[in-house]
Every structure is written in C-alpha cells, then in structure tokens.
Amino acid sequence: MTARVVPRFDAVAVGEQLPALTLPPITRATLAVYCGASGDHNPVHVDIDFARASGLDDVITHGMLVMAYTGRVLTDWAPPAAIRRFDTRFLAVTRVGDVITASARVVEKLDDAGSRCVRLELAAVDQRGEFKTRGSAVVALA
C-alpha cells in the first residue's frame, strides 16, 4: 500500500531493506496495457514481427515498466512528494515470462539542501537473479 506518512529520519538505519515487491510474470498482455497506458508505442515492445525484423527473438519489456515497479517500492515506503531523485540504469532486457522482484536498501543518511534525506540503492532482478536494473533514489524524511 502506498505510504501516507513520511518515515522519520531518526527511525531509519543505514542497511535497512525496504519491503521488496515481486510482480506476476510479464505477459504480452502486460506489455500491451503498458504500451497504451504509458504512451510508449514503440512496436519493439508489442509487435513480434517488428521485433524479429529488428534482430530480436521476441518482444522486450519497456524498461520504464521495470523502473515503475521499483518506483512502487519507493512509494510504498514514502509518499511520492518525498522523492527527490530517482535514477535507473537498464542492464538487461526483460522478456515475456520473467518474474521481476524490485528492491531498495538504505545506503546513506544525508543532508540535501537543508533537509534530512536518505539515499537508497535500488535493483530489479528476475527469477534467475539476473539484474535488470540498478539505480538509486534520494528521499526526504521527516
């Protein structure tokens, strides 16, 4: 459930893991709905003929869908307005059938322009433990 209250800075410890989120397997329907909802109509995500003509075996998941899953880990922990920075590197393509687990860990407590923040290390892995994304976020705490 999305956080309604900003976590207290003093109650958070470096090393703390946020609750991870494991999603249902990616299906073609997942990609079709995300295609429409996101406005990203790049056919490589939904049209297998286009994907093959581009040298791929199959359609590939929108990287931004995987990033959105990681975003849910953040907003389950702190309200969206508390997020200051959120960045992701896409390391491997996510395929149909992959099961993504998104996670976050507190790695630093810091002062960001006068407000007390934490830096989080983020990751999304599949069912084989392959890293799909790594990233970081800065969240302002109370």
Next chain:
Amino acid sequence: MADESPRRALGAELVGYRNRPFSVEVEKGRLRLFAKAIGESDPVWSDDEAARAAGYPSLPVPPTFLFCLEMERPDPYDWFEELGIPLGQVLHGEQAFVYHEPCFAGDVLRFEAEIVDVFAKKAGALEFLVQHNVVSNQHGVRVAEFDRTIVVRHGS
C-alpha cells in the same frame, strides 16, 4: 572520442538539438490506466476521494509518469526519424529524474527537451544519446527535470 566507423548513426552535431516544446494536461483517466498497467491497486492513485483523504488536491502523478507524458506528442518518435535514429535498434540505457515539486491530475505540464550528449562505446558498436528534459507547470514553476539515455546497438 567519437567513433568514425561507417555504421555510426549519431554525430556530435546532434548535441543542442531541441524538440519543439509542448504542453499536456495530466488526465485522471490516463493516471488510472497507468496505475493498472504497473499493477498499482492503492486507490490513492486512481480515486479522487482517496487522494484527497491523503491530503492531495487530486490524483498524484507517479514517479516515472513524467516520462510517459513527454511521449504524449502526436508522434513521440518523430525526432528519431528526423535524426536518422533506427528505432528497432534503440534500447533505453538510463533514466534519471530530479523532482522539485509534486504534480497532480489537472496540471498542465510543459516539456522542453534538448540533446545534451552523444558518445560511443565498444568501438562504435554501441552509441549513446542523452536527452535532457525540463518540466514546468501551468504556473511557470519548474517541477522536474529528467535525463533519458538511449543506446543504439549496431550489428547482431
């Protein structure tokens, strides 16, 4: 150093290229569909009453949705075609957001995009392009910025 191999698609002259700025209203229906698409079932993202109960003026914009709004132009890939970037060979390399102010349904957001870097790796087998976006709202307040790094892969 820029790679000079003939398969190269991106040149340093692309740095400074700007998309025509455009504005888009944040619509509730799209936010509801986006919540569904990412498996988010908390009503705060889709139900006005739940959003107001949480202290928001309307439905909040999820952290990655600004990227989607940037693609609301009539053809979000028009600049790929204009610049000769082969869409089927493009991967998303990195995405980085900086948030200044929260955004909500009903806001009208203006996007100004500029290519700020182009570089190659692996002797030109991979080319990278970084596009910087500045997002401001209907009050002229800069609400966010984001960098989108795309990768063009060459060969098999």
